[in-house]
Amino acid sequence: MIVANNVGLFYPDGTEALKTFDFHIEKGELVFITGPSGSGKTSLLKLITGMEFPTQGMFRVLGENIEPDNSDKIQRIRRMMGPVFQEFRLLEGRTVLENVMLGMRFLDLPLHVIKNNAMESIERVGLGHKLKHTVDRLSWGECQRVSIARAVARKPVLIIADEPTGNLDKENAINILDLLTSFTDTDTTVIITTHATHLIEDKQSGVFIKMNAGEMLIERRI
Amino acid sequence: MSKFIKNSGYFLREIKTIFMLNKVSSMLSLVSLTMIFFILMLTVSGWWMSTRWMELIKDEAEISVYYVSGLNPYALDELRDTLGKIEGVNAMRLVDAEEAYNDMEKILGSDAKVLESFTENPFDPYFELSFDFENRLNVVSKLNGVKNVSFVRDNQDVLNQLENIIDFIEIIGIVVGISVTITTFIITSHIIREGIHSNREHIRTLRLLGAPSWFINFPFVVEGVLIAGFSAFIAGLSFNVFSGSLSNAFGGTVQFLPVLDVTSMTLMLWASMTLLAVALGVIASAFGLKLVSVKK
Numbered sequence: 001m002i003v004a005n006n007v008g009l010f011y012p013d014g015t016e017a018l019k020t021f022d023f024h025i026e027k028g029e030l031v032f033i034t035g036p037s038g039s040g041k042t043s044l045l046k047l048i049t050g051m052e053f054p055t056q057g058m059f060r061v062l063g064e065n066i067e068p069d070n071s072d073k074i075q076r077i078r079r080m081m082g083p084v085f086q087e088f089r090l091l092e093g094r095t096v097l098e099n100v101m102l103g104m105r106f107l108d109l110p111l112h113v114i115k116n117n118a119m120e121s122i123e124r125v126g127l128g129h130k131l132k133h134t135v136d137r138l139s140w141g142e143c144q145r146v147s148i149a150r151a152v153a154r155k156p157v158l159i160i161a162d163e164p165t166g167n168l169d170k171e172n173a174i175n176i177l178d179l180l181t182s183f184t185d186t187d188t189t190v191i192i193t194t195h196a197t198h199l200i201e202d203k204q205s206g207v208f209i210k211m212n213a214g215e216m217l218i219e220r221r222i
Numbered sequence: 223m224s225k226f227i228k229n230s231g232y233f234l235r236e237i238k239t240i241f242m243l244n245k246v247s248s249m250l251s252l253v254s255l256t257m258i259f260f261i262l263m264l265t266v267s268g269w270w271m272s273t274r275w276m277e278l279i280k281d282e283a284e285i286s287v288y289y290v291s292g293l294n295p296y297a298l299d300e301l302r303d304t305l306g307k308i309e310g311v312n313a314m315r316l317v318d319a320e321e322a323y324n325d326m327e328k329i330l331g332s333d334a335k336v337l338e339s340f341t342e343n344p345f346d347p348y349f350e351l352s353f354d355f356e357n358r359l360n361v362v363s364k365l366n367g368v369k370n371v372s373f374v375r376d377n378q379d380v381l382n383q384l385e386n387i388i389d390f391i392e393i394i395g396i397v398v399g400i401s402v403t404i405t406t407f408i409i410t411s412h413i414i415r416e417g418i419h420s421n422r423e424h425i426r427t428l429r430l431l432g433a434p435s436w437f438i439n440f441p442f443v444v445e446g447v448l449i450a451g452f453s454a455f456i457a458g459l460s461f462n463v464f465s466g467s468l469s470n471a472f473g474g475t476v477q478f479l480p481v482l483d484v485t486s487m488t489l490m491l492w493a494s495m496t497l498l499a500v501a502l503g504v505i506a507s508a509f510g511l512k513l514v515s516v517k518k
């Protein structure tokens with residue numbers, strides 16, 4: 001599913017965001033990435049979504065190389081992912097429903113399926129009563145939940161969530177984590193970054209990546 | 223295609239949302255494009271009218287050919303024949319002494335009393351020729367060589383001046399026309415590009431979700447086409463209202479200029495400007511999208 005071979009990432013200004021690493025993540029695995037602010041969590045996710053290219057080594061996601069002249073293929077694999085961005089990236093001026101549906105409009109799904117999937121996942125993040133609200137008027141926590149609904153509604157094979165619980169109270173945070181992790185039952189790979197280590201300490205299985213200043217410590221619990 | 227139809231409702235809403243989210247700048251684009259297209263139409267029609275006037279004036283230019291007095295009818299016929307055969311002479315008419323007198327009376331108006339002091343008609347008959355304007359030096363020199371021709375009045379000075387004016391207007395027309403067209407193109411594409419630029423985060427988000435380019439671009443291209451096309455349409459509408467009075471005013475102030483029928487010209491201009499604007503909208507949007515497109 002994801003294979004990293006001797007991968008490193010420098011930003012153009014010389015920041016070494018990710019020190020050389022190797023790993024592989026399999027289908028249906030649950031991955032938690034933790035670490036202090038600035039340790040490189042988002043940078044790792046940006047490699048996975050093709051927002052950054054490795055400056056060293058080979059990085060493969062869903063069978064495609066993440067490299068500059070592969071943009072059509074990267075675009076194709078993005079359609080199989082459910083990304084939750086740290087800054088949400090909702091489309092202002094559109095309703096909750098429209099934002100969630102937008103993630104599916106260009107997929108091979110009939111319109112009624114798109115709408116049903118959207119309503120179902122909006123319901124699951126607890127925003128069923130705000131379907132027709134424009135996202136501009138929502139709180140941060142609500143925006144976060146809309147972006148999660150958008151990611152899961154398209155039934156992706158890979159969910160990548162950057163701080164999905166960052167703006168939520170404990171109850172909502174547990175709820176969202178449960179929702180995201182539940183997708184591993186259907187063989188979806190789920191990758192989550194979080195500061196909230198207390199929420200995942202009790203997890204019995206999964207891949208735990210601890211990051212510190214661009215370095216990774218990988219632990220697999222089975 | 224099916225994905226396109228499936229999303230047609232979405233595209234319509236999206237076009238409206240994009241417009242409403244950038245309401246102020248979209249309205250400003252609309253207004254400034256309308257003005258630009260208005261100026262372009264003004265330029266084109268100004269050029270059209272002046273060339274048309276020049277054509278008319280050229281057609282009215284005449285050469286008068288006087289002949290030695292006392293020619294017998296046979297020699298007069300022969301002269302008529304010879305003049306008619308000269309290359310560049312289009313039509314010819316014999317103006318007899320009486321008509322020449324009446325013409326002068328008309329020109330002098332209230333001063334025509336002067337003519338009464340003549341006991342005899344002081345005017346000579348002559349041939350009035352219309353001719354190929356471009357060929358006129360040739361025509362005049364040939365006329366001068368014809369037997370029995372006593373004097374050729376060709377208004378050389380006036381004609382030369384006229385020709386200079388025509389050349390001048392042609393050059394001005396081309397220069398102004400080209401620069402206004404280029405300006406229109408640059409401003410149109412810049413305005414549309416600005417609109418797309420202000421939506422670059424939106425475009426980037428769609429890309430990150432894996433949306434194909436056609437899906438992302440379509441509403442923006444339509445937006446650009448609508449803004450440009452609608453501007454040209456409004457400009458054409460106001461221009462049509464305005465042009466009638468303009469041409470009348472022109473024809474009225476400058477005595478010798480005939481009033482031109484500009485209706486069909488302005489309608490043509492309206493249609494072609496709108497089409498041009500639509501094409502510009504497509505090109506400028508494509509151009510704008512290329513500039514903001516994010517590869518990563």
Ligand SMILES: Nc1ncnc2c1ncn2[C@@H]1O[C@H](COP(=O)(O)OP(=O)(O)OP(=O)(O)O)[C@@H](O)[C@H]1O
Nearest residue numbers: 011012013015017036037038039040041042043044
């Ligand atoms: N585009 C960029 N150009 C240069 N440096 C960058 C860029 N993006 C991130 N960085 C730097 O790379 C390092 C890792 O950043 P990253 O965003 O991956 O951290 P993070 O672990 O996600 O932090 P946080 O928990 O605050 O979200 C930081 O030092 C950051 O300043």
Ligand SMILES: [Mg+2]
Nearest residue numbers: 041042086162
């Ligand atoms: Mg981050």
